[in-house]
Amino acid sequence: MMFVSVAGTQLMTPERRKAVWAIYVWCRRTDELVDGPNSSYITPKALDRWEKRLEDLFEGRPYDMYDAALSDTASKFPIDIQPFRDMIEGMRLDLWKSRYRTFDELYLYCYYVAGTVGLMTVPVMGIAPDSKASAESVYNAALALGIANQLTNILRDVGEDSRRGRIYLPLDELAQAGLTEEDIFRGKVTDKWRRFMKGQIQRARLFFDEAEKGVMHLDSASRWPVLASLWLYRQILDAIEANDYNNFTKRAYVGKAKKFLSLPAAYARAALSP
Ligand SMILES: CC(C)=CCC/C(C)=C/CC/C(C)=C/CC/C(C)=C/[C@@H]1[C@@H](COP(=O)(O)OP(=O)(O)O)[C@]1(C)CC/C=C(\C)CC/C=C(\C)CCC=C(C)C
Numbered sequence: 001m002m003f004v005s006v007a008g009t010q011l012m013t014p015e016r017r018k019a020v021w022a023i024y025v026w027c028r029r030t031d032e033l034v035d036g037p038n039s040s041y042i043t044p045k046a047l048d049r050w051e052k053r054l055e056d057l058f059e060g061r062p063y064d065m066y067d068a069a070l071s072d073t074a075s076k077f078p079i080d081i082q083p084f085r086d087m088i089e090g091m092r093l094d095l096w097k098s099r100y101r102t103f104d105e106l107y108l109y110c111y112y113v114a115g116t117v118g119l120m121t122v123p124v125m126g127i128a129p130d131s132k133a134s135a136e137s138v139y140n141a142a143l144a145l146g147i148a149n150q151l152t153n154i155l156r157d158v159g160e161d162s163r164r165g166r167i168y169l170p171l172d173e174l175a176q177a178g179l180t181e182e183d184i185f186r187g188k189v190t191d192k193w194r195r196f197m198k199g200q201i202q203r204a205r206l207f208f209d210e211a212e213k214g215v216m217h218l219d220s221a222s223r224w225p226v227l228a229s230l231w232l233y234r235q236i237l238d239a240i241e242a243n244d245y246n247n248f249t250k251r252a253y254v255g256k257a258k259k260f261l262s263l264p265a266a267y268a269r270a271a272l273s274p
């Protein structure tokens, strides 16, 4: 993500680049609260305080320099506070919830922690002035990119998450595939698992496809970094397949060469009209 964000923002205007960074840093810090070294001290109260701080910075009262960067962004771009609040809500959910019964439940979690990022960044990226697409359809695509990224993140990290006692997979679909929670904890790649994973990967790809349709309607300077990050992240799904669906003990990884090839390819594609 770091790599994509750095490489990804190079061609944006300096103002936009700073704004995306400010949003990125805020997201990272929010995630660190529940995932970082101090996570065991984080209570819902602490998240309430973090939300208060968010409200203050949106009203021009930042607490520290990183908050100030986001205050500045909020004063320059028409960003809405709601997706930021929603991301904090996702972190609240993560404090107690470790199972998802249906895809609807999982989708909501993905919206909170990742779909929100799409909604936060569109006002900064900008919609192309000559685009005929409605703002709504661009926001939907941005939302889809966040969901796709999070689903991919989840599919890559099944083993890692299970060792923390967490299963971010729809339990009803797991049961339909003839699998149980025990199978996840045991972590053995079976035909049942492969079949289940194929379905999950297919669904994540649908969200990437949905997102891809919206990229060309972004302001031209913002297109290629978004497209590059989309392609890069989508390749993680290919890597899971290449690992024969062993996401229990192997981390799907996109090699440096492939990573760098995505950049000029995305740049070239983004330069073409829709
Ligand atoms: C029209 C159209 C397609 C517009 C594009 C809109 C756009 C730029 C969408 C970005 C979507 C995006 C990058 C979502 C991030 C999803 C994500 C991976 C979220 C992670 C959550 C927590 O998950 P978990 O704890 O399971 O993961 P870890 O094990 O901790 O890794 C997050 C970590 C939440 C925090 C999110 C971030 C730090 C990412 C923020 C990124 C930006 C603001 C930069 C986006 C800019 C570009 C150029 C891609």
Ligand SMILES: Nc1ncnc2c1ncn2[C@@H]1O[C@H](COP(=O)(O)OP(=O)(O)OP(=O)(O)O)[C@@H](O)[C@H]1O
Binding pocket: 001, 002, 003, 004, 236, 252, 253, 254, 255, 256, 259
């Ligand atoms: N090549 C990749 N393959 C799969 N996931 C990746 C890759 N690069 C980054 N990620 C994702 O981004 C997260 C944060 O990694 P980070 O942003 O630090 O990337 P990185 O490895 O530092 O990239 P680089 O070193 O090229 O800048 C990782 O945990 C992973 O989710």
Ligand SMILES: [Mn+2]
Binding pocket: 031, 032, 035
């Ligand atoms: Mn995290």
